[in-house]
Amino acid sequence: MKPRARDLNISFGQLQPGPLNAITDVPGVRVGHSDVRGRTANGRDILTGVTVIEPRAGSTSQQPCFAGVHVLNGNGDATGLEWIREAGLLTSPIAFTNTHSLGVVRDALIVLDREQQADDGRLYWNMPVVLETFDGLLNDINGFHVKPEHVAQAVRSAAGGPVAEGNVGGGSGMICHEFKGGIGTASRRLNSALGGWTVGAIVQANHGIRHELRVDGYPVGRYMEQVDSPFLKASLPHPGMGSIVVCLATDAPLLPHQCTRLAQRASLGLARTGGGNEDHSGDIFIAFATGNDQVPPAAYESKKAPTTDNLSMVNNDHISELFLAATEAVEEAIINALLAADTAEGNGHAVQGLDVETLLKALRRAGWPGDATSGT
Template identity: 65%
Template sequence: MRIRDIGVRIGRGTPGPLNSITDVEGVRVGHRTVVEKNDKVSIQTGVTVIEPRAGMARLAPCFAGYHVLNGNGDATGLEWIRESGLLTTPIAFTNTHSVGVVRDALVEAERASAGSHQYWCMPVVLETFDGLLNDIWGQHVSAAHVHDALAAAQGGPVAEGCVGGGTGMICHEFKGGIGTASRRLAGDGGGWTLGALVQANYGVREELRVGGYPVGEVLRDVPSPFRKREAGVPGMGSIVVALATDAPLLPHQCTQIAHRAGVGLARVGGGTEYASGDIFVAFSTGNRGLPVADYGRQSAPLSTVQSVNPDYMTPLFVAAAEAVEEAILNALLAATDAEGQGTHVSALGAERLLHALERVGWRPDARRA
């Protein structure tokens, strides 16, 4: 179930054919879900990988940028993006305590794919906290799981909700996880595609907005997973976002796109909690043959690249905000009830959401309030 399946339209833009980050040609997504429950432990975690180009290695980079809205989180590889403006590896999403093993596994995979042609790599790994449902201290994500996710990476529809890195995540005190959406610009706006993939694990219930409607205010009766003192506080968690586009952007333009993820997050009711790490990465596949440091190997002294005219950036900003907003709502609707470590987390669910929307004045033909 996705937000458009229940008749709710987000923004005015037009989604791509799949309404997914994989609408951007060449982008692939792979999940590895890790679930095991017994009397002693609850394992509900995993890893999700986003490949900007199929089989991408350091010798086929993309221009990229990032934005940290709130730094109560962790990531690897962002300093290299800031310094070089290049994304040179896949991006991975996982849980807080598995960043290291995922990063190391991506190094191993890059070495295996590039062999002696590669001196080093700096993988980009982002995290959110799944410790309410998952035995996070057990560090149950392994290198083998990362390799499985890479092997599963493909174009086409992307599984959402309780999968991959989003398996144990919570969003607005409902079950959260992975979500994706896209926008395709009109021809006079460039005709480019922009897609978002989120790992949503943030938010306070009362702040939840859907299409501008304050549904969280009428959903307070649903039990919160934070009702127990040891469970933490509402709003703790994080959200990480990957934004992809085939528009030929320069690094600073990718950074501008990454900033607009925060607009989409705010529309759903997030971005204001200190205990949330909100980190966004944006990349462009629109330029190929980009320069990369070869450290002594022969390379051309100049490269020719294209960039979008600043007058045409506004539609991309709108697309980024809408795609992130819709991806978060898709994550919420795709997720199912979950229980682990003595914590129960209810899914938002289509029926509950529609009832809440009706209570706050929404109707099927309504647009943003």
Template identity: 60%
Template sequence: MGIRDIGVRVGHGTPGPFNSITDVQGVRVGHRTLVENRAEVSIRTGVTIIEPCPGIARFDPCYAGVHVLNGNGDATGLEWIREAGLLTTPIAYTNTHSVGVVRDALVAAERATLGESQYWCMPVVLETFDGVLNDIWGQHVTASHVHEALAAARSGPVEEGSVGGGTGMICHEFKGGIGTASRRLATRDGGWTVGALVQANYGRRDALRVAGYPVGDVLRDLPSPFDKRQTGVPGMGSIVVTLATDAPLLPHQCEQVARRASIGLARVGGGTEYSSGDIFIAFSVGNHGIPPADYGKAIEPVISVRSVTHDFISPLFVAAADAVEEAILNALVAAEDTSGQRVHVPALSTARLLKALEQVGWRRPADRAERPFTD
């Protein structure tokens, strides 16, 4: 169930066949979800893996770029992307206190795949805080869970909501988690695809907007899972975003695309809380034969790469913003009511959302053709 399945359209353009980051050829996603009740704690956490291409290794890197809207969060591997413009490992999402074990497990997986043929690797691991629903201090994510998420990575439809790294996340004071969406550009705009995958764990309920409508105005008085004395304050948390495209982009252009995640986030009502870590990464699979990151492994001193011209890059920015906006909303409508460590967190059910939309003036649109980006 996604936001489109209930008749709500956001942004412009046409999604790919899966309306997912996996609409970008070669991209795969895998989850490992941990849900367990113990005598004194509740475990609601996990790992999500994004592979830019099957079995990506340092010998076939992607160009990539990073943007941080607000830095109240943590990540590994971003400085190398900023320096070299290269993504050389899968990307992982998990909870705040499991970044280290996930990073180490990805290092071990790289060595198991490539043996002594490489010197080092710097995995990219992004986090958001799930300690309201999950026993985060227990650090229940293990290396085996990471390996299982890697083994589960597939193309095609992506499970959303309370799964993988998003299992214990809260978004706009409703149950949040993993969401994904995509946009396919018109042929005259290049015909490329942009896909987004988010781990949404941010935001105040009264700020929530859906398709531009201020539904937070009519949902604000519902009971909140946050209690300042016990579980923190509304708006605390973070969001991490990965954008993928098959458009041939250079590293600085990937960073430009990553920046546009901020627009999609703002449309839903996020991006203004100091307590949020808003970290975005974008990568392109549109160039191949980029030299590996290992010193001394390049065959030629100069390579030829392709790049989208500036006259054609704006539709990619539109697609990135739209895909992020829809991915966040998909995370919300796909999530389920969840009880955990300290609280019960309600889902933004489709019935509740549709009622709120109607209260603020939204009307279900008649069937219409999707608008190309250059209309």
């Protein structure tokens, strides 16, 4: 298994991670991947997939949670966000995939959720949340190779525990800071005096310019410009083109507008790693909170719906620590995605994975005092 950032004694910020340093440190959150690999009859390479994040086991449409969204740069696409903006409710799992598979993943999630519901004659509707980034350099994106069965496989595989990172699921064909990118995750847990809550992040990183890359604040990218790599910048029509999508989860009892504020902090984590400045990048973030576990389904029958509901919320005087946790978790998740990803080839292109020695050498040249062997 490839080392993560903390295995190299690289730390980020002030707060401590949860035991897995993953979004699954938030109780009940589950993650599943489905890889779609192969080659077409006419010799095109397939390197893509689906990643699914479930807020908790069971039907999210019947056990919704509060959520909020933020778009830093809208050169991307997503489904289901308008209902979250309107009602503040997340009523589906969240899926990551490639740009041209957005629709099929959405439709498949509807079918899978409908199969879980009792056939009692009530009207059924759902507007799943699916986020995308573009993998068309390494993957035959116009072949539409993601199918409903791949979505079903990702849902079936969703589980708590450690989360696979790098070239997996929706991140299979992604590029980050001109290295191989993909899926990354991290978490932060507040101490009991600050509420004891956890914030977890998972990213699909497909963005950034190599020169701008920063790790723990050190400008490592400027020392990597001459890294021998089979990846040619000329392969990208625009340097840094791509996208990053982020999902934040917390067990804190946040209301929808507070979830939106949490989602905004993903922008700060992205900025800390040197991203967020490219016009050709779709940077879309979602945050959900499971701290209120009795949020009523949006499709209540009117005669059964209560007039009011009792809810909890984090006092705004104590929300800053959650903002910091989100910022740090996103920052670390991006670097974990880079370190986990392996060199990949597809359709005449090759993108190098960020190897440990290249990163450590650049960190030392940038003035980093740590040492992976001495533990300092």
